[in-house]
Amino acid sequence: MQRKKHILFIFVFFISLGSFAQYQVNNNCLNAWEALTDLRVNTARKIVAEEIRTNPDNYYAYYLDQMCDAYVLAINGSREMYDKFVVDFEHRREIMDEKDIASPYYLACQSEMLLQMSAFGVMYGDRFSGVRKGFKSYKKINENVELFPDFASSKKLEGFFNIAISNLPPFIQWAAGTLGVSGDRQKGFDLLYEYFESVKDKKGLNAEASLYIMLSYKLNKEPAKAFDFIQNKDSSVINQRIVKYFYANTAYRSGHNDIAYESIASFEPEKAEVVFIPYDYMMGKVLLRKLDDKAAYHFKRYLDLNKKDSYIKEISYKLGLTYLIKNDVKQFNFFKEQSCDNGDDVNERDREAIYDCELDYSPDVTLTRCKLLLEGGYHERFAEEFLTYNFNTSLLLPYQLEYYLLKARYEESLGNRRLAQESYKTVINSGRGEDYYFASEAAMRLGLMNLKINEAKATKYLELARELYDSDYYEYIDEIAKRELNILDD
Numbered sequence: 001m002q003r004k005k006h007i008l009f010i011f012v013f014f015i016s017l018g019s020f021a022q023y024q025v026n027n028n029c030l031n032a033w034e035a036l037t038d039l040r041v042n043t044a045r046k047i048v049a050e051e052i053r054t055n056p057d058n059y060y061a062y063y064l065d066q067m068c069d070a071y072v073l074a075i076n077g078s079r080e081m082y083d084k085f086v087v088d089f090e091h092r093r094e095i096m097d098e099k100d101i102a103s104p105y106y107l108a109c110q111s112e113m114l115l116q117m118s119a120f121g122v123m124y125g126d127r128f129s130g131v132r133k134g135f136k137s138y139k140k141i142n143e144n145v146e147l148f149p150d151f152a153s154s155k156k157l158e159g160f161f162n163i164a165i166s167n168l169p170p171f172i173q174w175a176a177g178t179l180g181v182s183g184d185r186q187k188g189f190d191l192l193y194e195y196f197e198s199v200k201d202k203k204g205l206n207a208e209a210s211l212y213i214m215l216s217y218k219l220n221k222e223p224a225k226a227f228d229f230i231q232n233k234d235s236s237v238i239n240q241r242i243v244k245y246f247y248a249n250t251a252y253r254s255g256h257n258d259i260a261y262e263s264i265a266s267f268e269p270e271k272a273e274v275v276f277i278p279y280d281y282m283m284g285k286v287l288l289r290k291l292d293d294k295a296a297y298h299f300k301r302y303l304d305l306n307k308k309d310s311y312i313k314e315i316s317y318k319l320g321l322t323y324l325i326k327n328d329v330k331q332f333n334f335f336k337e338q339s340c341d342n343g344d345d346v347n348e349r350d351r352e353a354i355y356d357c358e359l360d361y362s363p364d365v366t367l368t369r370c371k372l373l374l375e376g377g378y379h380e381r382f383a384e385e386f387l388t389y390n391f392n393t394s395l396l397l398p399y400q401l402e403y404y405l406l407k408a409r410y411e412e413s414l415g416n417r418r419l420a421q422e423s424y425k426t427v428i429n430s431g432r433g434e435d436y437y438f439a440s441e442a443a444m445r446l447g448l449m450n451l452k453i454n455e456a457k458a459t460k461y462l463e464l465a466r467e468l469y470d471s472d473y474y475e476y477i478d479e480i481a482k483r484e485l486n487i488l489d490d
Contacts, residue, residue, distance in 0.1 A: 023060040023105035025205075026051075032064050033204025036071060037211070039241040039272035044068050059099055062092045063109040070116045071242075076277045078307035082124045089117055104151040107144035111137045111157055123310060123346060138165075152198035155191040156212055162188030163216040167479065185220060185483070192216060200234075207240040214246045221480050223253035231259075241272055248282055257289045257376030277305045281315065288318060289376030291369060296322040312343025313353035325369050329362065352474050355437070364399050370406055379413060386410070401431045401438035408442065412449065421446060428464070437473040440465050444481045451484065459488055 028051040035044040045068050051061040069088060073081050093113070100106055114137035121130025141157040148154060165183030192213050199205040210230060217226035227250040230238060237243055244263055251260035264286055269279040284298030299319040306312065320335030340357040343350055366389045373382040391403055408423035424442040431439035447462035465481040 022058055022100060023103045023109070024055070024058045025060055025105075026058070029058075029060055029064055030203050030205065032068075033208060034240075035204075036064075036068060037204050037207035037240040037242050039071070039075075039274055039276060041068055041072060042273040057099075059096045060105060060109065062096055063105075063113060066092055066113055066116065070120075072274055073120060076275055076305065076307060077120070079124055081307075082120055085120060086117070089113060104144065104148035105153065107140045107147070108151070108153045108157065111140035111144065114140065115157065123308070152195055155195040155198075156209065159188045159191030159195065160212055160216055162191070163219055166483075167219045167221075188216065189213075203236060204240075206234075207237050207243050210237050210243055211246060214243075214250055218250065218253070221476050221483065223250045224255075226250040227254045227256065241267060241276075245276075245278060245282065248286070252282065252286055252289070252376075255375060255377040257286060257378065260286045261290070275305065277302050280305070281311065284315070285318065288322060289372045289378075291325055291372060293322070293326075309342075309344040310347050311349060313339045313345070313350040313357070314343075316342060317353040317356050321368065321372075324363060324365060325372070327365055333362075348475055355472055355474060358472070359398075361396055361398050364402070367399060367402050367406065371402070374406060374409060374413075379410070382410060397430070397434060398436050398438070401427050401434070401436060404430075405438050405442055408445070412445070417449065421449065424449075428468075432468055435470070437470075437477060440468040440470075440473060441477050443468060444477050447481060447484065451488075455488060459485065462488075 028047055032044045032047040032051070035041075035047060045065075048061055048064050048068060051058060052065070055061065066089060069085055073085055077085075093110075096106075096110070114133045118130045118132075118134035118137055121127070121133060123130075137157075138161050141154060141161065144151065144154045145158055162183040163185055166185045166188070167183075192209070196206070196209040196213060199209050210233060213229055214226040217223060217229065226246075230243065230247050230250065233243075238247060244267055248260045248263035248267070251257070251263060260282075264279065264282050267279055269276050280298040280302040284295045284302060287295035287298065296319060299315050299322065302315055303312065303319070306315075316335050316339035320332040320339065323329075323331035323335065336357055339353050345351050345354060366385060370382055370385045370389070373385060386406065389403065391400075393400070395403075404423045404426045408420045408427065411423060412420035424446045427442035428439045428446075431442070443461045444465035447458045447460075447465060450458035450461065462481045462485050466478055466485075469478040469481070
């Protein structure tokens, strides 16, 4: 009898312990996720607040509470909002630290909260602190993987870290190398796909898992794969506003500009419960590739509403292009100077704008229009514009190089391999000793053309692309070449 009482006491003790310390991904939390990925942020906040009020020991709700703040801060934050985010992070961690540490969610949630702190720290100028928190987040998720190797949620961050570490920006690469941190891209994507499969039927979480995969493909300079991944997904995923935005983004970056336009045009920003200025960022870029005058309105609105220093350089320069393609060189130069003088250089798009700002020549109007049309997938319109270009050998060398590079890309898009290769080689031979990116990009594209046909030739041109690359050029050239060489070496 005494023994039975003892067993009952132990049973009741552990049941009681579970009721006071818990990470419950319950229906309230899933509803909050669904609202958040649809950018109904106020609705998500109310659901989370109610969950915390009625179930204050559900620590997953505090993680979700930070997620709501992180979405708003990422969309259109300010330094003041970031400072408050830091304070709120510390407060939430005071509540969560050392609570239910036996749960596999404990380190997973802590790691993701630290990762957000890391990203925002870098974004708002606290680079050292941000990098430190990033490595701390990496350590936490690896610890969780060791403790709970089959825990699905860990695969999300473990996968993302493998890809992100393989694509670190230059100012962080040195730190990763010093600490011996490395990433495996293929392992990263395998893990992310495993995570997506585990949550594909869970509202909200399926959209968030899709978002991680799309962002990872973007980081890995493979927007076409992100586009392929998302375009046939269930409506419960693809109709969520944050997914719809990134669907437009990946369509834009992979040459499907009309699909990008359809997606962003159906976004309905007025129904989002947050001022979603990325809508104007994306709509402006899509319209610019259509050579549509309305692009300028969206770029100006974005610049007016943006509270951060990021993407100022990129959008200021693109606003200048809306005038250049109409032959208004004076207004182009004005906004080019704005791009040079304003904003920061933390993200890649802004660093690309820095290269554009520092060119020792003014872009050619017709070639600029042609490049926009070609990158948008408007091949017939490109051909019409391109045929009007009065090419001759007395042109400035960068105009000649850009002409042949565009010609090569067009011929490649039509499947005319021989003509494409001839033009790429012309760019390399004429531009390899010059301080322009054209020759390096031509070599990179020649390497990609030969990947499935002649590995030796692919390796030769990819190595040449890296040899010709200068740190001031567009980063995607060297990163794509390096990625493909690593794959060929495996």
